[in-house]
Amino acid sequence: MKKFSYTIVFVAIVCSTLISCKKFLEKEPIGQTGKNTLFETVDGAKLAINGCYYSLLNYYSNEFGMYADVTSDNLISRTSASVMLPQFNFQSTVSDDELAVGHIWLNIYETLNNVNNLLEAVPTLKTKFPNQVKTLDSINGQALAMRALCHFDLSRVYAQPYNYTSDASHLGIPVLLKTPSPGQQISRKTMKETYDQIILDLNNALPLLQQNVNHTTQAAISYHAALALLSRVYLYKGDWAQCIATANQVIADNGYQLANANNYKSMFLTTQSANANPKIENIFQLTNVRHNNSSTSVYVVFSDAAGAQYSASAKVKSLYDSDDIRSAQMFTVPASGLNAGKSLTTKYGNGTVTTVPPPLIQIIRLSEVYLNRAEAKWNLQRYTEAAEDLSIISNRAHPGRTITITYTSSSDLYKQIADERNRELCFENHRFFDTIRRKENLLRGGDCNSNICGLTYPNDKFVLPIPTKEVEANKGMIQNPGFN
Template structure:
């Protein structure tokens, strides 16, 4: 980690924690307030301090998810087009370089630098909580249950940070047969200023992600929470089903998905409430974990998921090949609005006329994704009938006026249906490019593409972001990603 970055990350961590102590976390997540001089050690010697730091960590997670990270895999994939004019103003569009596969290491003030920095800011918050738990248990033996819960939640968030970082800056797990290619730095504590930190292999990166999630399950099963805004052991299982899917460990992906579906106590949100799950600010029945990220109606939401995707002045909209995947009876088709012949998503919009905060809450784990994870893993194991039943669950919810039966000509046809259903269900939720690359497919954007480059053949260095140049300049242990013209 660079000295400059680590100083920035440390300051971000402290500000996030202290803003909660001063009541700042009751306001919009992008707001900042001046704080007094309180040392990190003071924050993590008190229960109120570690509670505030937990809130601050969720705050930092929401910050990077509602910024470039959650938009990157969709805007750089084939489901989303940018609302270009063909003029010089296009360069100001969100993730313009990523959409055109032109990201550069020097782009620290754009997505390349922001995603890197903001994920590490959240990770350092989580690490500081994790590393304070043992001392706090000694000082507060009567609070061991609460501290175990804070520990488990922080492990989930740290795992998610490492996983997200690897998805953005490293080739997918099976890019090499033994996952020996570069992953990302694995940080279990905040490095000192100027400390040289190398990358781990992708195998080592995933080993830590999986360990953190499994350790979190053990802690959080004893201290359950049903709040969608706090990571619980069901969320850890759900994320493990995704991680194992990416890893192509089909048996464990199925096992973890089974745990969520059979033991989690969640149910798919009814079709009649599907829009409310996104636009009302109230989690649907299927939302296992989401982040709280609201802005009041009178406050700026520039650069957020809502501004880029769901406002009347949207910068990005659905590609025709995505929109055309929905039939007329699909309730998910109601989650689009037409403006000038372009379809923009309502997943980060507000109910018209509602006097509410703008509910941009990113969905980190939904039961529908877990069903789709299991369906794909079951297919890979040759358990086609079971995979079709999982697919049917999602398709039936989307078509409440019809009786859905999954019919397929052969195994390849069924896999195509599973992949298409995943696109329909999870679009605009930060999955598409990662799904394309892990399947070793190419990006093909279709005839309505207006980008500089409308396709990307697999394999290609442009499937991932470059490591920021300032990191490389100051941290000589950091291995760069290859760049091609």
């Protein structure tokens, strides 16, 4: 893996045009000339933002998209598992440049560099094409929100959670607002500085995206998607009031609605028609339009009967009631083959992923926004309101009866919120991140077949090391504790 400041970022942009990368390389050299050519027109900027989404999909559909479940108590591994095995066993090393340690770092920073190149070009394009300012503002808003998401995702993997220190003064990640020059030394910001930039970018994106509020396009970052992501960021930060405020704006808009028992499963497997159902739960999702379901993709590793390398743990399955639609609809047990008798999630396919195109990656759904708000309300001791939000999600999952949330103590309610969050969002890359931001110990179940079945908080193993090649090439980079 190359140091991120040397990464050739134009490749992903060009690939997104659905032209073969090989053919492009035969026609035009990669570098400044190609980048400038792309950003000469508004159409070029449109291609560039599509390229950014393709790059985002690339890292969400591979190691990053599996990380928070593989490292959690939600999964057990197949005997022959190889994908993400060091992370499953908490044996990541600084030299794993060609595995998840290096791939997640490289792929997210590649996306970030693509986004920064686009953001740098937009002001000139707005001057050059004043009649297309609204279009360029939309592109700019999407790119700002995407930059925030990249920084947020990196911080979740390579830095301890925001509340690890009382003032968030511990190491965050390198915050890049433009593509570094070759040889430029880049240092890590504090976690507070990292979050300050994430929140600033999302807030700056909002007025740009608000010019064209769109509830029918889930494949791009909309105004409400940026608000929903802000609710998540504020939850991780522990800014409960702002988490509730941003969640309120999404929920009160009524542009989205929770899926019901009849369309719950389809929301994960098919792109829903806005004309047929204008109010859907998906706020922002990525579509694998090329169906590039490699043997190492989340589609195969989690959901393919023949190729899945991990299956649901007994611990996560025990969270569901017998009449919970999520238990009935979101798991399958192959009758034969390598995973016979194992419980696989159907969130990425019905056993054979190629039979249900296009596979989707859920970035944020309305159900998460309710759960964000419930947890934030609990932290403000607004227990009755927190229970009301929790009941909305629980009742959707039990259409045959009415669920009333009762609790014997505030800690009992908190556990119910945490369990409901895992029931709803398991295998969507949340569980481990939720565990450590709550400062909880990791405790896997009785069927754990990892080398490590429990870790206490805090722990150096709760983050990945910075890849060796990055540290060696960038003298301003500080390695995470425990990996020197």
